[in-house]
Amino acid sequence: MSIAQNIETIAKLRCIGCGAAPDSAGQDFRCTACGDLLEFFFPGWNLDSPASGQHSIASGAPGVPVRLNGRDARSSTDPAALKSLWLSRRTSRDALDQSGVWRFRELLPHIPEEHAITLREGNTPLYQLPRCARAADVEDLHAKHQGMNPTASFKDTGMTFAASSAHQQEFRWVACASTGNTSASMAAYAARGNMHSLVLIPDGKISWGKLSQSLDYGALTCQLRTDFDGCVRILNELVRQKPVYLLNSVNPYRIEGQKTAAIELMEQLAWEPPEHIIVPGGNLGNSSAIGKALVEMRELKLISRLPKLSIIQAKGANPFYRSVREFGGKKLEPMTADTLATAIRIGNPASWKKALRVLQATGGEVEQVTEVEIAAAKAEIGADGIGCEPASAVTLAGLKKLRRSGFVKPGESVVLILTGHLLKDPDFTIKFHRGDLFAGMPDETESAKAKYLQRAPVVLDADLGAVIAALDAAERNS
Ligand code: F0G
Numbered sequence: 440m441s442i443a444q445n446i447e448t449i450a451k452l453r454c455i456g457c458g459a460a461p462d463s464a465g466q467d468f469r470c471t472a473c474g475d476l477l478e479f480f481f482p483g484w485n486l487d488s489p490a491s492g493q494h495s496i497a498s499g500a501p502g503v504p505v506r507l508n509g510r511d512a513r514s515s516t517d518p519a520a521l522k523s524l525w526l527s528r529r530t531s532r533d534a535l536d537q538s539g540v541w542r543f544r545e546l547l548p549h550i551p552e553e554h555a556i557t558l559r560e561g562n563t564p565l566y567q568l569p570r571c572a573r574a575a576d577v578e579d580l581h582a583k584h585q586g587m588n589p590t591a592s593f594k595d596t597g598m599t600f601a602a603s604s605a606h607q608q609e610f611r612w613v614a615c616a617s618t619g620n621t622s623a624s625m626a627a628y629a630a631r632g633n634m635h636s637l638v639l640i641p642d643g644k645i646s647w648g649k650l651s652q653s654l655d656y657g658a659l660t661c662q663l664r665t666d667f668d669g670c671v672r673i674l675n676e677l678v679r680q681k682p683v684y685l686l687n688s689v690n691p692y693r694i695e696g697q698k699t700a701a702i703e704l705m706e707q708l709a710w711e712p713p714e715h716i717i718v719p720g721g722n723l724g725n726s727s728a729i730g731k732a733l734v735e736m737r738e739l740k741l742i743s744r745l746p747k748l749s750i751i752q753a754k755g756a757n758p759f760y761r762s763v764r765e766f767g768g769k770k771l772e773p774m775t776a777d778t779l780a781t782a783i784r785i786g787n788p789a790s791w792k793k794a795l796r797v798l799q800a801t802g803g804e805v806e807q808v809t810e811v812e813i814a815a816a817k818a819e820i821g822a823d824g825i826g827c828e829p830a831s832a833v834t835l836a837g838l839k840k841l842r843r844s845g846f847v848k849p850g851e852s853v854v855l856i857l858t859g860h861l862l863k864d865p866d867f868t869i870k871f872h873r874g875d876l877f878a879g880m881p882d883e884t885e886s887a888k889a890k891y892l893q894r895a896p897v898v899l900d901a902d903l904g905a906v907i908a909a910l911d912a913a914e915r916n917s
Contacts, residue, residue, distance in 0.1 A: 600696030619649030688724025730797025
């Protein structure tokens with residue numbers, strides 16, 4: 440139906456450090472000249488806005504009309520045509536159109552359709568959070584729930600795309616180091632694409648829900664006696680020696696796929712950006728991806744202004760927070776990370792420089808939150824009938840702090856990105872409600888503050904009178 444329909448997106452790789460533009464990436468996705476990370480940019484886009492380049496993350500050659508497939512590229516990035524094309528795909532029977540990632544393929548590098556592996560990822564709901572809004576003292580609070588993806592975390596949006604690129608390059612094996620969600624997602628997409636997958640996870644430090652997923656999807660799952668950062672070190676060595684395709688978020692295809700969460704969010708908001716978007720920060724791929732999408736959407740005039748993108752870390756796993764607050768973003772000191780939010784138990788985040796550019800481009804803030812603040816926020820998100828895993832709850836805990844510091848004003852609209860589903864980590868949830876989560880930990884005293892949110896199960900005799908008494912007691916306390 441539209442001019443944009445058949446245009447292949449021409450994308451090129453570029454190093455974020457020295458600007459070198461290699462024709463292809465090595466096994467570790469690092470620049471061979473300086474060792475920094477690579478990213479995609481799109482020289483074919485017609486970016487003639489005077490503002491483009493100012494905060495540019497992915498600017499190509501602004502204002503230069505490039506002809507793609509014999510057509511003027513200007514038409515391929517016409518905002519109104521793109522918006523209506525993407526909307527029309529929502530009623531399509533085509534598998535790629537039904538995916539909330541591939542639906543936006545005009546803003547992604549081209550991967551031929553026959554290599555696309557999709558589980559109809561994306562298409563995640565945007566929910567209002569009325570109780571959480573009151574708790575955080577803001578009027579307009581939404582959550583984009585990326586835990587509603589096929590393997591129950593945001594990783595699927597990047598994985599569909601990067602696994603497809605592995606398929607296109609005819610890899611037999613794909614691999615990742617993970618705190619649990621990347622591995623679950625990778626294992627699923629590898630299985631769908633008839634590839635083998637190798638998972639490296641820190642022994643004893645990922646939730647059972649996530650571990651069980653990678654087992655069922657058929658991955659070779661290695662629990663290493665180290666932390667996530669140790670798993671990354673081994674994997675980086677491995678991919679230099681074996682023909683194994685690296686699917687961590689240093690892989691720029693992952694970042695491209697994950698951009699679509701922000702594009703879909705803007706569509707859900709009728710292309711009216713909120714004032715703030717808040718994301719958890721672990722390895723910092725997600726914040727980099729969402730920020731890249733925001734900047735690109737503004738350059739393409741799909742949105743008229745940038746929301747501020749803020750990144751929240753757990754206090755026990757806060758290398759990026761410290762980098763920004765203590766060193767002005769000039770360096771990042773790796774640390775030994777520790778938090779019950781195991782998804783973000785990361786001490787040496789790979790994408791910190793990309794995330795820093797996002798903070799600078801959007802004017803966002805960085806915050807850290809305590810273990811008790813995370814647990815309380817998680818229960819509050821649950822009490823809105825939504826729920827999420829612990830790492831996702833740092834967003835609400837961080838919002839409360841940003842509200843108290845005045846960075847977020849009461850009338851400003853805020854969207855939290857919830858990255859994982861409540862059922863990913865039931866152990867955490869049950870321990871919290873039973874009052875055991877912080878037993879014997881330094882946080883035990885502070886945890887009294889969150890007691891009012893605990894709903895421990897009540898064990899009763901199989902007796903109607905006992906149940907009625909429990910109901911009446913609950914009614915009196917409500
Ligand atoms: N939230 C959840 C639920 C996660 O699983 C992760 C990362 C993050 C937030 C942080 O995102 O790394 O892009 O900053 N999980 C990775 C994994 C590291 O292996 O599953 P990030």
